[in-house]
Amino acid sequence: MKSYGQYSKEVMKHFKKPINMGRIKNPDGIGKVGNVVCGDVMYLYIKVKKGKKGKYIISDVKFETFGCVAAIATSSMITKLAKGKTIEEALNITKMDVAKALGGLPKIKLHCSVLASDALTEAIYDYFTKNKLSIPDELEKRHKQIEKETKFVEEKFKDYIKMEKEIWSVKGK
C-alpha cells in the first residue's frame, strides 16, 4: 500500500488498528498531556517491573487519546516503542523517533509526535514521583516545560476535565 493522501502507510496502519489502546488499572505512572497547538489530549499509562540486572522495565503501556489521525497513530506508536524498554531507554525516545517509525508525518502534524513523547516522559516522571526516586535533572526540566504547556490546554478543556473528575469521585466512593 502506498501512502494515503497526506498520511504514510504506517500512520494509517496504526490509526486503523491502534495497539495498546485503553487504560491500565493501578498504573505505576500516568502521563496526561495536551497539545497547545491544536488541542489534542493524550493520557499514557505505564506499568514498571524490575527486570534482569536490576534494571527497571516498562512492562506494559496503554493510551487514551482525543485527537486526529496523527495523534492516534503517534500514541499507538509510542506504546510500541516504549513497551519492554528500560526506563533509561524509554526516556531516550524522541519525537523524531516516533515520526520516523511512522514513516514520517505531514509537517503540520509533527506536533502530534511531540505529544506522544511528552506523554511518555510525564508517565515516567509520575512513576519517579510516586516512588520517591531521585529525579534526573534533564527529566525535571522536561517535566516543567510540559507542565507549562499542559496548563494552557487544561484551560481549554476544563469542562471535560471537571466531568472526568466527577466520574472519578463517584467511582472512588
Place this chain on the structure above:
Amino acid sequence: MKKVYMDYSATTPVDSRVLEAMKPYFRKYYGNSMSLHSFGVIAKEALEDAREKVSNLMKANTKEVIFTGSATESDNLALKGIAFANKEKGKHIIVSMIEHHAVLEPAKWLEKQGFEVTYLPVDQYGLIDLKKLEDVIRKDTILVSIIFGNNEIGTIQDIERIGKICREKGIYFHSDATQAFGKIPIDVKKMNIDLLTVNAHKVYGPKGVGGLYIREGIEIEPLLHGGGHEFGLRSSTINVSGIVGFGKVAEIQKKEMVSDAKKQIKLRDKLIKETLRIEDSHLNGHPTKRLPNNAHFWFSYIEGESLMMQLDMHGIASSTGSACSSGSLEPSHVLLAIGLKHEQAHGSLRLSIGKYTEREDINYVLEVLPKVVENLRKISPFKRGWK
C-alpha cells in the same frame, strides 16, 4: 467495499446529460466566441444560450449574468468590483461572520486597501439578526454581503428581508449562493439582490465555471483587464464547453430542483433524526431553515478528522470543521461564530447529500456512524465513564 459519497457540498459528479451537452464543444464547435466567422458564431450562440438559461433560473434578465472561472472569482469580483467602483461614495462594507473564505479573504484584503469591514455576528443557528444589520449600517456603507445558504452548517438566511433593508438604504447587496443555486428557488428581483454568486460544480456541472449576477445599472470594476469579454467585466477567452455545461445544469435544475429538494429533505431529516440518537450528538445549524442536502453535527469527546477518516475506511466520504483537518490548525470560523467551543468544533462532521443519494446510502451511514463514534470514544480519555 460499498462507497457512499456524502460530500456533495464539496463538489458533485457531472450529470450525464450535462456531459453530453458539453461534448461537442471540445472537438466540433471549438471556435472562439469572439471570432466573427462561422466557428465563432456557433460558440457565441452557445454562450448566449447558456447565459439565458442561467439567468432564467434566478429570474434575472439575460444580460445581467456574466460567467467567471469559479464562485471564488465571482465573490472577489463582487466585493472588490463594488468597492473600487464606489470608493468615492463610501468605504464601509458589511459581511457576516459565517461567509465562505471566498468572501472573508477579499474583505480582509480590502481592509488593507483602506476600506472598513464590519463582521456581522450570527445566532446559535447561524442566522444574522436583521435589527443588528440595520444598526451597523452607516452613511458610508457601500456593500452588504451575506451568504445565501451556508456551506458548512447549511443555514439559509432571510435573504428577501436583508435585501429589502439594503435596498431601502440604497446599499448594494451581494449574496454568495454557491451552495443554494440550483437547489432552492432564487428570485433576484423579488429578493432585492444586487449581486449574486453562482457556480456549476456544486450542482452537477463542471468545475471551473462560475457566474455573477449584477443588477442592470450597477457599475463594478473588473478584476481582469484584456480583450473585453463578458461586457468588459471579465476578460478571458470564453470557456464555451464549461459554460454550455452550466447552461444545461440550469435547464435541468429548473425542472428538477423542487422534486430533488423534496427527496433530499426526506433523506436529510431521516439522517439527522437517527444520527441524533447517538448519545451526546448535536445538530449544528437551523432545524428547518437549512439547505435540503445539508446535515451537520458535532459529537462530544471525539475529534472530526479521525471521525472523517474512520468513515472513509468504511467507504463514506464526509467533511469536518475540526482544527486538525485545517491547514491553519484553527477550527472552522463558522462553528466558532455559532458559539461552539474549540473542542466542540473539533468533533464536527458534515454529511451532505445530493441527487444520487438513495435511502440505502443513508441506511448504510446510519449503520456505520454509531459504531465509528463508539470506537473513537473508546480511544478518547474523555469518554463518559471508564469501562
